[in-house]
Amino acid sequence: MNNLYDADVIIIGSGAVGANVANELALQGKSVIMLEAGPRVPRWKLLENFKNSGRHYDRNNAYPNNPWAPTSNQEGYLYNIGSFRMMPGMLKHVGGTTSHWGGATWRYTPNDFKIQSLYGVGRDWPISYDDLEAYYVRAEYAIGVAGSDSEDQSGIYPGKAYPKRSKPYPIAPEADLYMTTKIKEALIPAGIAVIHEPTVRIPKSYDGRPACQGNNNCDQICPIGTLYNGAIHAEKSVRNGVQLITEAVVHKIIVGNNQKIEAIKYLTPDKTEYTLKAKAFVIAAHSFETAKLLLMNNVANSSDMVGRNLMDHVGISMNFLAKEPMWMGRGPVQQATINQWREGDFRSQYSANKHSFANNNPQIDIAAKAISEGLMGQALDDRIMDLSSRWISIYTFFEQLPDPSNRIYPNPNWKDSIGLPGITINYDVDNYVIRGAKEAKKQYQLITELMGGDSLTINSAWENHDHLMGVLIMGDDPKNSVVNHEGRTFDHDNLFIASVGVIPASGVVNPTLTAIALGIRTADIIAREV
Amino acid sequence: MNHAHIPTLSRRKFLFSSTVITAYMMLSPSAFALNITENRNVSLAKFLTNKPLDQALVDRAFEALIKVDPNFQKKADALCSYIKDQQFQSIETLKKDAHFKKEHQTTARSIIAVFYLGYAGTPIPQAAHDNVRFVTYTEIETFKLTQKYTPIPGYSRWKTNYWANLPTA
Numbered sequence: 001m002n003n004l005y006d007a008d009v010i011i012i013g014s015g016a017v018g019a020n021v022a023n024e025l026a027l028q029g030k031s032v033i034m035l036e037a038g039p040r041v042p043r044w045k046l047l048e049n050f051k052n053s054g055r056h057y058d059r060n061n062a063y064p065n066n067p068w069a070p071t072s073n074q075e076g077y078l079y080n081i082g083s084f085r086m087m088p089g090m091l092k093h094v095g096g097t098t099s100h101w102g103g104a105t106w107r108y109t110p111n112d113f114k115i116q117s118l119y120g121v122g123r124d125w126p127i128s129y130d131d132l133e134a135y136y137v138r139a140e141y142a143i144g145v146a147g148s149d150s151e152d153q154s155g156i157y158p159g160k161a162y163p164k165r166s167k168p169y170p171i172a173p174e175a176d177l178y179m180t181t182k183i184k185e186a187l188i189p190a191g192i193a194v195i196h197e198p199t200v201r202i203p204k205s206y207d208g209r210p211a212c213q214g215n216n217n218c219d220q221i222c223p224i225g226t227l228y229n230g231a232i233h234a235e236k237s238v239r240n241g242v243q244l245i246t247e248a249v250v251h252k253i254i255v256g257n258n259q260k261i262e263a264i265k266y267l268t269p270d271k272t273e274y275t276l277k278a279k280a281f282v283i284a285a286h287s288f289e290t291a292k293l294l295l296m297n298n299v300a301n302s303s304d305m306v307g308r309n310l311m312d313h314v315g316i317s318m319n320f321l322a323k324e325p326m327w328m329g330r331g332p333v334q335q336a337t338i339n340q341w342r343e344g345d346f347r348s349q350y351s352a353n354k355h356s357f358a359n360n361n362p363q364i365d366i367a368a369k370a371i372s373e374g375l376m377g378q379a380l381d382d383r384i385m386d387l388s389s390r391w392i393s394i395y396t397f398f399e400q401l402p403d404p405s406n407r408i409y410p411n412p413n414w415k416d417s418i419g420l421p422g423i424t425i426n427y428d429v430d431n432y433v434i435r436g437a438k439e440a441k442k443q444y445q446l447i448t449e450l451m452g453g454d455s456l457t458i459n460s461a462w463e464n465h466d467h468l469m470g471v472l473i474m475g476d477d478p479k480n481s482v483v484n485h486e487g488r489t490f491d492h493d494n495l496f497i498a499s500v501g502v503i504p505a506s507g508v509v510n511p512t513l514t515a516i517a518l519g520i521r522t523a524d525i526i527a528r529e530v
Numbered sequence: 531m532n533h534a535h536i537p538t539l540s541r542r543k544f545l546f547s548s549t550v551i552t553a554y555m556m557l558s559p560s561a562f563a564l565n566i567t568e569n570r571n572v573s574l575a576k577f578l579t580n581k582p583l584d585q586a587l588v589d590r591a592f593e594a595l596i597k598v599d600p601n602f603q604k605k606a607d608a609l610c611s612y613i614k615d616q617q618f619q620s621i622e623t624l625k626k627d628a629h630f631k632k633e634h635q636t637t638a639r640s641i642i643a644v645f646y647l648g649y650a651g652t653p654i655p656q657a658a659h660d661n662v663r664f665v666t667y668t669e670i671e672t673f674k675l676t677q678k679y680t681p682i683p684g685y686s687r688w689k690t691n692y693w694a695n696l697p698t699a
Contacts, residue, residue, distance in 0.1 A: 047684075050684065051667060051684065052664065052667075053664055053667075054648055054649030054650075054651075054662050054663060054664030054665060054667075055649070055653065055660070055662050055664075056648075056667070056683075057653050057655065058653075058655075058656075058657075058658075060658070061658075065658050070658075071658065072656075073656055073657055073658040074658045075657060075658060075659065085656075087656040174690065174691060175691035175693065175694040176694060177693045177694070178693060178694060178695055178696050181694075203690050203691065204690075211690040212690055213686045213688065213689060213690055213692075214681065214686050214688060214690070214692055214693050215681060215683065215684050215685065215686040216680070216681060216683045216684075216686070217683040217684040220683070220684065221684070223684045223685075325679075325696065327679045327680055327696060328680075329676075329679075329680035329681075329683070330679065330680055330681075330692070330693040330696075331691075331692070331693025332693075360683075361680055361683050363672050363673065363676055363680070364647055364648075364670070364672060366672075367646045367647060367672040368643070368646075368647055371639055371642055371643050371646060371647075372639070374635065374639070376578070376621050376624075376625045376638065376639075376642060377580055377620070377621040377622050377625060378580075378622060379625075380642070380646070381675055384646075384672055384675055384676070385675060385676065388676050388679075388680075389679070
């Protein structure tokens, strides 16, 4: 092959991570092509889709679900064979899955990076918190995070700001929900810290985004564009010179001399195939699709770890009735968390957790249940008003450990419209999490008692939380890892992965900020080389 | 559900000031007795929900219900005839009727659900397709009940940090 390149760097995927990598490279003067399997849909159109749908229980419904780029809800696309039905909310359009998300943007703590060294379980990262701290700052300022500079996010340093930061959050947090105030009044005196979740739902204008007005619709679509999503950086990167090619489904990776990646091939919806060449390649196409693409091409998999070690923050949840009106559904969909049990020596025995107080409007679910129970007339209205006013809901994340048998791989028994396979998922919740859930249930009882609540209902069936880590696992040993600390694949020195899929230890916090920070770090490395 | 140490919040406390129409309904429990002079479906829907309903919305609702179940109009007509024949004056008396058959209850629940949930049909979670038919979102009765306290998701009419305090009663 000759050395005529279509771009310095080709990035596959235009979600929050890929788009940030693209923008960083463009700002550093590199020519970049960004490929996206789905279409580019303006936000107003997505909003109209939402407003004119009866399927508000389906978070994916407002978004394009094309036969060549299906969402996770497309029947057959994801095929589960394990004991847990993993159904993440994958979207395929410019901006990716952060078009609907809670917007939580946590940092891992230093201990999260060395869980094996400290607790004898799981895997250490090949880098430390200190290695990533400056990139956390850059990520927070890039996407506009509102957070508290004074709170302990670990649960082990009460009264101290932790983890340490070299720069304050770009935006101060929004006011506490009325519900958060009441929760704090009940729990803090008992020694349970309730803290403010760092978030990209901002209480003042930042980088062209308006202040949050509490539409309580983050999990579907933010109607005013406050909530950060990947499309913001996808569009920004285009303004900075990135070529964005939509409806381009990458299906082939061409390996040349010295194991370097020479080109990729993509299909359009009519199955026309195109080839593109670059000096370096970044795959940021959702961790499932990234792993599938590598496996389809037998690329970057000398370790046999591609698609393995899948870790989600599988969780349980609970709800109870508060002793007084709280009115879930006022303001952002989430805010208060309990990180009391995020750190500690117990991590050698069972999973840590993070409890989050949901604030999604619960009224339709309450009404549906009441109607199904046969309530009518005044009794129905009274039930809706009473339960809606006092409903409290907590959902909990656990830390699944990496296990090669928890894996995804292409499913040839299901094909999309251009002939590409679906995804088979084998996922079982490990005993470390099961033991952690037992502890969490005791904590649920305690929280309910301290708040004077009643009618505690624990939802023990494992729940998806869409944090699909591990399938492109990072490490320092090419025998058991897909990428090194740079995000560079061990097998191909010009092929990089930018995804939550590289995270080797899941902790109990939402991983998107970490993936963006890693992506920015990877962009700096690539920029020095191409 | 155990409400032993929590007084049930009364409709009066929450809703008395919400709208003139609602206040009128509270004072007039038979406000939506079947009205034989108006459209049957409208009359039936008003009777079952005890709410003032717009004819166009009722038409949309029944269109959706019939798409989900082609026999629905027959079932609704049968329920309507039963209510008329037995001379029930309100949903409160109908629901206490010992002879309120299961099939009529199911029909009544389907009609009530359309207006309280905004759709007809049965949702299938985590699937791209089901038989759900859209009727309304902003006119959902559940949201009308709670409008003083919470925005319709996606339709906030308040400003940043409104959530710090509850509205005064």
